[in-house]
Amino acid sequence: MHNPNAGKLVFISGPYRSDTIHGIVENIRRAEQAAIECWKRGYTVFCPHKNTSLLDGVLPDRIWLAGAIEILTRCDILAQMDGWERSSGSVEERNVALIEMITIKSMKEIMNEPVLY
Numbered sequence: 240m241h242n243p244n245a246g247k248l249v250f251i252s253g254p255y256r257s258d259t260i261h262g263i264v265e266n267i268r269r270a271e272q273a274a275i276e277c278w279k280r281g282y283t284v285f286c287p288h289k290n291t292s293l294l295d296g297v298l299p300d301r302i303w304l305a306g307a308i309e310i311l312t313r314c315d316i317l318a319q320m321d322g323w324e325r326s327s328g329s330v331e332e333r334n335v336a337l338i339e340m341i342t343i344k345s346m347k348e349i350m351n352e353p354v355l356y
Contacts, residue, residue: 240355242281242355243281244280244281244282244352244355245281246283247281247282247283247315247316248282248283248284248285248313248314248315248316249277249282249283249284249285249314249315249316249317249318249349250285250287250307250310250311250314250316250317250318250332250341251270251273251274251277251284251285251286251287251288251318251320252317252318252319252320252323252329252332252333253266253269253270253273253288253319253320253321253322253323253326253329254266254320254322254323254325254326254328254329255267255270255287255288255326255328256300256326256328263293263295264293266288267288267289267292267293269320270286270287270288270289270320271286271288271289273286273318273320273346274286274289276346276349276350277318277349278356279354279355279356280349280352280353280354280355281355281356282316282349285310285314287303287307287310290307291303291306291307304328304331307328307332308331308332308335311332311335311336311339311341312335312339312341314341315341315342316341316342316343316344317332317333317336317341317342317343317344318344318345318346318349319333319343319344319345319346320346321346321347
């Protein structure tokens with residue numbers, strides 16, 4: 240089967256932080272589902288929510304955010320989840336994507352692409 244998305248690296252962007260641990264876990268689960276949907280469409284996916292899942296307090300948030308931005312600069316597509324605009328980290332990710340000329344797609348756009356796997 241031909242995969243038109245082969246080799247394209249997608250960065251999942253959406254809220255992580257919340258006022259409660261339950262809220263954080265829900266945000267991680269939403270990002271995980273977004274990542275799965277991208278994988279099904281043939282993309283290679285980086286999900287920062289899963290990469291630093293529940294490491295809150297181990298290092299300052301700015302360390303995790305800086306690392307995520309570094310990885311974003313190596314990606315082809317920024318996939319924005321619903322609610323991204325309410326997340327300061329996601330807003331920063333979008334700004335970096337615009338500066339670096341990384342394609343920005345909403346998850347709604349990606350969900351309209353054919354499922355390959």
